[in-house]
C-alpha cells in the first residue's frame with residue numbers, strides 16, 4: 159500500500175448525492191486521501207445516505223454491521239455517515255453503532271476534513287450560516303464529458319411523505335456568478351453537458367447581477383458559455399414551471415428535450431392528501447404547454463402507489479394519467495412511511511394491494527418505455543460519447559432524449575457529439591451506427 163490515505167465512498171440515492179460524494183472526495187483529497195473502490199483498502203469509509211427510498215436506515219445499519227469486522231481488525235479506520243439519514247437519525251446512528259466516528263449532514267460536509275482530523279466521535283448536523291460551496295476546493299474529479307452541478311438545495315414544499323424539507327432544510331439557491339464560474343471551469347476541462355441539480359431545481363431564485371434570477375434566465379445565460387453543448391435539469395415541481403422556463407424549452411437549443419417532472423399520483427384526492435398543491439388537470443396543462451414549446455420532448459415522472467387512503471379508483475386515475483401523458487420512462491415506488499412526516503401518522507394500504515398496484519403500474523411504464531425506444535429505431539439522433547463500450551469499436555453515450563445508446567464507431571472519442579442512426583432497441587438501451 160502507498161503512503162497516500164485511501165477513501166472509500168458508497169453513495170446511495172439520487173444524483174444530488176452523487177454530486178455531494180464527488181465534492182466530499184475533493185475535500186478529502188486536500189487532506190491527502192485518494193479514492194479506492196475497495197472498502198478493505200480504505201483508511202476512511204464514508205456512507206453517503208439517502209432517506210427517500212424505502213428502508214434507508216435499515217440498509218445503512220446492515221452496511222455498518224458488515225463494516226464491523228474491518229473496524230475490529232483496524233480500529234484506526236475512520237467510518238463516517240453523511241447525507242439525509244445522517245441528518246435525520248444522527249443520534250440514533252451513534253447510539254446503535256459506536257463504530258461510527260463521524261456523522262455529517264448534507265449542509266455541513268465542507269467541514270468533513272476537520273471532523274476527520276479530530277479524535278473521538280464527531281457529529282455535525284447543523285445548517286451552518288456559511289455557504290458550504292465557498293469552503294470546498296475546486297472541482298477535480300470529473301467523470302468524462304458530463305457533470306452534475308448543484309444550483310439549488312432544500313425544499314419548502316412539504317409534501318406529506320417527504321423528509322427533504324427536514325433533512326436538507328429550506329430552499330437555498332446558489333448565486334448566478336458562482337454557477338457561471340463553475341460551469342466555465344468545467345467546460346474548460348472538457349465537460350460538454352451539465353445537469354443542474356436541486357431538490358426543487360425549477361424553484362431556483364439565485365442572486366444575479368441585477369436582482370433575482372429564475373431557472374429559465376440562468377439556463378439562457380449558461381447557453382452562452384462557449385463549448386457547453388447540452389443542459390439538463392432535475393428534479394422539478396409542476397407548480398414551478400414558469401412561462402420563461404417553458405419558453406426556454408422551445409428556444410434554447412442546448413436545453414435537451416427530456417424532462418423529469420414528478421407527479422406522484424393521478425388522483426386529485428391523493429394529490430391533496432400528499433399536499434402536492436396541484437391537481438391532475440394542472441399537471442396535464444403544464445405538460446401540454448411544454449409540449450407546445452418543444453413537441454418532441456420526453457417526460458419522466460415519479461409515482462408512489464399505496465399512499466395512505468389510496469383506493470382502487472384513485473389508482474385507476476394514476477393509470478389513466480400515465481396513459482394520457484405517455485412517459486419516456488418513470489420511477490415507481492411503493493409508499494413507505496418516513497418517520498416525522500405527516501403521512502407517517504396515517505394507516506397504510508394493505509401491502510398485498512400496494513404490491514399488486516406497483517406491478518400493474520410498472521408494467522404500463524415499461525410498455526411505454528419500450529414503445530418510446532422502438533419509435534427511435536431508424537431515426538438519426540445525436541449522441542454524446544461518455545466512454546468506450548464493452549465490445550471492440552463501440553462507444554456508449556446518451557442521446558438528446560437521454561436514451562443510452564451503444565454505437566458502432568471504431569474511431570469514436572470520449573466527449574464527441576456524433577450523429578448516429580438507431581438500428582435496434584434492447585431492454586434499456588438503443589444500438590446505433592455512426593453516420594457522420
Ligand code: SF4
Nearest residue numbers: 313315316317320322
Ligand atoms: S417537492 Fe420534492 S423534495 Fe420537496 S417536499 Fe415534495 S417530494 Fe420532497
